[in-house]
Amino acid sequence: MSRPRLLIVGIDGATWKLMRPWIEDGSLPTLADLVRRGSSGQLLSVPNMHSPAAWTSFMTGTNPGKHGIFFFSERAPGSYQLRPINGGRREGKTMWRLLSDGGFRVGVLNVPMTYPAESLGEGFMIAGMDAPRATSARFTHPETLAVEIEQHVRRGVLQTGLISGAIGTDIVRGRYAQAGKTLVERVNLRTAVCDYLLRTRPTDVFAVVYTETDGAQHFFWRFVDPSHPDYRPGEAVRYGAVIRDVYRAIDRGVAGMMARHKPDAVLIVSDHGFGPAFGPQGSMQFLQLLLEALGFMVPLHEGLTENAAPARRSGLHRRVLRQILSAAPWVLPQNMRTLLRRVPGVRAVRRSAGYRLDWARSRAFCAGCPGEVFVNLRGREPEGCVEPGVEYERVREEIIAALGRCRDADGRPIIAEIRRREELYHGPHADKAGDLFVRLVDRAITSVSLDGKVIEIPRRLLGRRRVRSGFHRPEGIFILAGAGIQQGAALEGLRLYDVAPTVLYYLGLPIPAALDGRVALEAFAASFTAARPPSYVDDRQEGGPEVVYSLEEAGAVEERLRDLGYL
Ligand SMILES: [Zn+2]
Structure with a gap:
């Protein structure tokens, strides 16, 4: 041979x-x-x-x-x-x-x-x-x-x-x-x-x-x-x-x-x-929703948790969409915005990535890879508000603790694991990964509560599981x-x-x-x-x-x- x-x-x-x-x-x-x-x-x-x-x-x-x-x-x-x-x-x-x-x-x-x-x-x-x-x-x-x-x-x-x-x-x-x-x-x-x-x-x-x-x-x-x-x-x-x-x-x-x-x-x-994907698994929107509800992501105008409310959902999206498309959303490059104008039913896309954050008050955010959370770090991010070092570590610990306390309808944790970046990757490009990586439990999650407060999950997120039922x-x-x-x-x-x-x-x-x-x-x-x-x-x-x-x-x-x- x-x-x-x-x-x-x-x-x-x-x-x-x-x-x-x-x-x-x-x-x-x-x-x-x-x-x-x-x-x-x-x-x-x-x-x-x-x-x-x-x-x-x-x-x-x-x-x-x-x-x-x-x-x-x-x-x-x-x-x-x-x-x-x-x-x-x-x-x-x-x-x-x-x-x-x-x-x-x-x-x-x-x-x-x-x-x-x-x-x-x-x-x-x-x-x-x-x-x-x-x-x-x-x-x-x-x-x-x-x-x-x-x-x-x-x-x-x-x-x-x-x-x-x-x-x-x-x-x-x-x-x-x-x-x-x-x-x-x-x-x-x-x-x-x-x-x-x-x-x-x-x-x-x-x-x-x-x-x-x-x-x-x-x-x-x-x-x-x-x-x-x-x-x-x-x-x-x-x-x-x-x-x-x-x-x-x-x-x-x-x-x-x-x-x-x-x-x-x-x-x-x-x-x-x-x-199986039970709904929010693999969905960046769900993690964004949690971070917003927990106060780590602060939207400038209408947030994900708000537009999830049934009373505000109907008939709103065209107007909000136009507003967002004209207002230089933070993650949508120009070519994608152009594309979005031509695509019918863009609501899900807009909600996943197109709303704007108040960067001065947002200590963390999601971008790109589902499951990843970035700290809004001063010196690294264009409008970073978290100081490197002790404060950075504290924000990561707070996110880990807060997500860890989230419970499903039966009182069980919704997070399977959260890992720090350095536990997962090493090498010259490791800093491209999120500061945290979050994996949800392998169960259906229909509601989330934290310290007695209920975080509503929009139906559109749960509805996704019928379209994308595996992950x-x-x-x-x-x-x-x-x-x-x-x-x-x-x-x-x-x-x-x-x-x-x-x-x-x-x-x-x-x-x-x-x-x-x-x-x-x-x-x-x-x-x-x-x-x-x-x-x-x-x-x-x-x-x-x-x-x-x-x-x-x-x-x-x-x-x-x-x-x-x-x-
Ligand atoms: Zn693959």
Whole structure:
């Protein structure tokens, strides 16, 4: 095995919770076979469980504090404004670069946060969901590859991998069957592209990420999980098969790719797991609502807690919207405001990000990545009001204590965990993360009280759970099977950071010492590891070229994030 061949398939959001039963009942024969003859286990995601951070950690082997990508957007330096980002912001080499430099022919398709596509020598790359669209310049490398695929496979076959607005619209309008059909079709289109690439461009390492599982689980979770408050047996009969059908289409895709590529080993990973969303889970608005009710965020005019009141809700939003759009909202960049004017039903977007704070009195705020809380720190924020040092620490402690005292209708805590930034991330970009990261309990929350005071949750937040009924969890999946791999081993304690070093090790390349992960030696046969101790190199990290979106491209990216419910 001089230059082993490896097939890597990413399944966004794949979880053993769903896969195990389907492996056992024969629904996923290819994945079942890989589990049987390989090593497998849980793969712990990055702390914030968001796909951009997670897939970047997967391909760099570093924590987001080092690679610098935490979410689809980040705040512009010295500003409260968000801007969408792409893979060009990444610091550190991807394993694709290391493998290509190490003499492997590498092909990469639709891994999130790979735009602009890297040049991989004899290999190729087709970027992911951070590309403005599949027709964008630098979506593929070489650039001619896009036209070639469209000509030979089918027009419009290339996708960025982000779930399209059409699916979101179908879900909102209750056309679940149509949305489910589209999701499976998209899996099959991606498989068709893989098939074409594997036929025409020989590679040693071929990697593809299927993102339809993430969308399917966000939208269809309540049809497979009786613990979800909106589970209805009748609907479960009608739509309960959609997620499984998406996994089955991927399972068939893996079988086809294995037949074409004839890999020595196959690696299957997910970037995070999945579970039910009971409403506010993963919603930035809910955290904003709590911080406002607790007095940490102080709105200038009408706040979230006020406009949640039924008497003030009706008929108000058009006027307020116009007011907000004309009043330079603190997180909405100009291009997004322009976009919002054209979008019907913008109320949710406006409420999530478009209202203004009294910065002199707001000690904390939320921006960008759901779950994160920033302290309004003097010297760091444009209108910071909290002094660094003792006061900063005190504000963090107060927020932790106040959120910790919040109770649900049954008197139980609503917060599963709150972590300080430095407990989660390290490296030159760690300061991009929120000062706190908050995770809610895995239960339905219908009301919140603090020290006897009731905080009303707007119905629109609870209503979201019908649209987006599933949300990310930390526990993803890892399967490695093939030559040199242990048979049937159950792996424990693997983290996403371990994937890149493990791949480099398997392919016989040295591992950069700066990586945060370890080689999962326990996945390999004793005879394999005995002959090959891992080797390490001191490899300086380097950044890629940053590509700044045009106004129109940024609008396109943001529109799709809105469809997903992220903005
Ligand atoms: Zn994901």
